[in-house]
Amino acid sequence: MAPPCSAAVVAVVVAVMLPLVLQASVGAGSADCRFPAVFNFGDSNSDTGGLSATFGAAPPPNGRTFFGMPVGRYCDGRLVIDFIAENLGIPYLSAYLNSIGSNFTQGANFATAGSSIRRQNTSLFLSGFSPISLDVQSWEFEQFINRSQFVYNNKGGIYRQLLPKSEYFSQALYTFDIGQNDITTGFFMNMTPEQVIAYIPDLMERLTTIIQNIYGLGGRYFWIHNTGPIGCLRYAMSHRPDLAVVKDGAGCSVAYNKVAQLFNQRLKEAVASLRKTRPDAAFTYVDVYSAKYKLISEAKKLGFDDPQLPCCGDDNVGCGGKAEVNGTWVVGKSCDNPLRRVSWDGVHLTEAANRFVFDQIVAGKLSDPPVPLRQACQTGRGR
Ligand SMILES: *[C@@H]1O[C@H](CO)[C@@H](O)[C@H](O)[C@H]1NC(C)=O
Ligand SMILES: *[C@@H]1O[C@H](CO)[C@@H](O)[C@H](O)[C@H]1NC(C)=O
Numbered sequence: 001m002a003p004p005c006s007a008a009v010v011a012v013v014v015a016v017m018l019p020l021v022l023q024a025s026v027g028a029g030s031a032d033c034r035f036p037a038v039f040n041f042g043d044s045n046s047d048t049g050g051l052s053a054t055f056g057a058a059p060p061p062n063g064r065t066f067f068g069m070p071v072g073r074y075c076d077g078r079l080v081i082d083f084i085a086e087n088l089g090i091p092y093l094s095a096y097l098n099s100i101g102s103n104f105t106q107g108a109n110f111a112t113a114g115s116s117i118r119r120q121n122t123s124l125f126l127s128g129f130s131p132i133s134l135d136v137q138s139w140e141f142e143q144f145i146n147r148s149q150f151v152y153n154n155k156g157g158i159y160r161q162l163l164p165k166s167e168y169f170s171q172a173l174y175t176f177d178i179g180q181n182d183i184t185t186g187f188f189m190n191m192t193p194e195q196v197i198a199y200i201p202d203l204m205e206r207l208t209t210i211i212q213n214i215y216g217l218g219g220r221y222f223w224i225h226n227t228g229p230i231g232c233l234r235y236a237m238s239h240r241p242d243l244a245v246v247k248d249g250a251g252c253s254v255a256y257n258k259v260a261q262l263f264n265q266r267l268k269e270a271v272a273s274l275r276k277t278r279p280d281a282a283f284t285y286v287d288v289y290s291a292k293y294k295l296i297s298e299a300k301k302l303g304f305d306d307p308q309l310p311c312c313g314d315d316n317v318g319c320g321g322k323a324e325v326n327g328t329w330v331v332g333k334s335c336d337n338p339l340r341r342v343s344w345d346g347v348h349l350t351e352a353a354n355r356f357v358f359d360q361i362v363a364g365k366l367s368d369p370p371v372p373l374r375q376a377c378q379t380g381r382g383r
């Protein structure tokens with residue numbers, strides 16, 4: 001699938017970067033990595049404007065808590081990827097697909113809402129799942145490296161303040177949060193848990209291939225989120241009431257969460273084998289499932305309201321949407337205090353929830369290996 005010229009370009013990029021990679025890992029120890037950039041891949045859990053730039057903007061009241069206006073996120077405020085950027089001292093990531101006002105000096109975000117690892121045999125207009133699957137995101141990234149370097153070197157001027165330096169591609173942190181939509185598409189097409197479980201190996205193979213491609217393009221530091229407790233989300237349960245009959249103590253669908261946990265087990269193994277075959281790179285598996293599940297199961301104790309109850313919209317109308325119900329138009333409004341809510345819109349978490357999740361993962365206690373975010377460049381050789 002790679003265009004014919006890419007091999008030569010890759011060779012140049014890798015050659016330029018090699019000395020810098022070595023330098024970075026020699027000094028690893030327990031010092032901070034000082035990642036100069038972040039490149040992110042994923043779905044709506046980390047979309048900072050990709051789908052909005054392309055298929056219509058996320059409507060108000062998205063963005064109300066922090067940005068004061070919709071900013072391409074399906075959330076009242078910041079996402080975990082925003083807290084990651086803040087922690088690393090990097091500006092919030094511009095979406096690669098957003099051509100207006102973007103600044104890619106310290107990274108780019110290829111994630112779009114509705115994305116999955118596998119290509120979907122349907123259209124966004126039919127199913128709501130994005131055509132920008134992980135393989136498409138990786139082609140975008142390939143274009144991004146190539147074209148950003150061409151423009152940086154040949155056009156100069158303002159572009160040097162909008163595009164990354166070539167060495168950033170080997171020094172950057174590559175972050176992933178994808179898989180939720182691969183699981184839900186199967187369930188939404190009325191598959192049994194066994195049928196969904198049957199394609200998990202295929203998902204792992206594809207994800208592994210994409211990460212290897214990014215390694216081939218110079219990436220060395222990978223931060224990979226597992227998938228969340230999908231069975232605790234209102235939209236998942238309302239699509240498959242039959243799977244919501246058996247619930248656990250936190251009110252979550254046991255069947256959904258079993259599949260999510262199995263996905264995560266396989267993902268952890270896939271990341272471990274990448275680590276084995278690429279000892280000069282650092283791969284961190286991050287258990288966001290446990291962080292989200294802790295929040296949902298201990299919501300009351302942690303000062304939150306009913307964790308399943310969406311703050312914005314309801315079963316009749318989506319957040320910021322309009323729908324005719326029994327002859328009258330209703331609007332998907334926000335609740336008064338999103339700070340006390342876990343669920344923003346029945347699909348996505350609130351900023352308050354995202355902050356909780358970030359606080360759980362930043363120091364490395366839910367990671368394999370247990371390295372803090374800022375030290376996620378430590379390679380197998382250094383450990
Ligand atoms: C990379 O950029 C060059 C121009 O610098 C172009 O000729 C080539 O086709 C591009 N390759 C890819 C993979 O886009
Ligand atoms: C799409 O269809 C192809 C060919 O039938 C199949 O191999 C693939 O698994 C399908 N993908 C999904 C996501 O269902």
Ligand SMILES: *[C@@H]1O[C@H](CO)[C@@H](O)[C@H](O)[C@H]1NC(C)=O
Nearest residue numbers: 091103104105106158161162
């Ligand atoms: C883009 O962001 C970088 C910091 O990441 C900043 O130094 C640069 O000035 C910004 N570019 C423009 C044109 O504002």
Ligand SMILES: *[C@@H]1O[C@H](CO)[C@@H](O)[C@H](O)[C@H]1NC(C)=O
Nearest residue numbers: 315316317324325326327330
């Ligand atoms: C709409 O009307 C039906 C029949 O009268 C009723 O059962 C249902 O609860 C109504 N829905 C809403 C959202 O008011």
